[in-house]
Amino acid sequence: MADTDHWVDISYxxxxxxxxxxxxxxxxxKIGEYxxxxxxxxxxxxxxxxxxITVSSPRKRDLLGAVVxxxxxxx
Numbered sequence: 001m002a003d004t005d006h007w008v009d010i011s012y013x014x015x016x017x018x019x020x021x022x023x024x025x026x027x028x029x030k031i032g033e034y035x036x037x038x039x040x041x042x043x044x045x046x047x048x049x050x051x052x053i054t055v056s057s058p059r060k061r062d063l064l065g066a067v068v069x070x071x072x073x074x075x
Contacts, residue, residue, distance in 0.1 A: 005030055006057040008038065014046025028055070045073065 006028040011021050029036035 006055070008056070009052075009054040010040065011052045012043065012046075013050040014044070014048065016048035017050045020052070028057070 007025050008028055009023045009025050011023045013020050024040070026038045026040075027036075028038070
């Protein structure tokens, strides 16, 4: 990542916060790159999801939305 990049760290729990995944870091893009989107795929299964989100930038930021696509699996 370049020095002008900002990032977000995301970790998650599938059991209501008892156990946590390792942190995954994603680039939020450079300053002025407003349409940057983050997609997180292949998280597996869980019943009581909790997410921790930490953003590197000290500036104002908003979480504009989150979309979850749930697919039923056999097993």
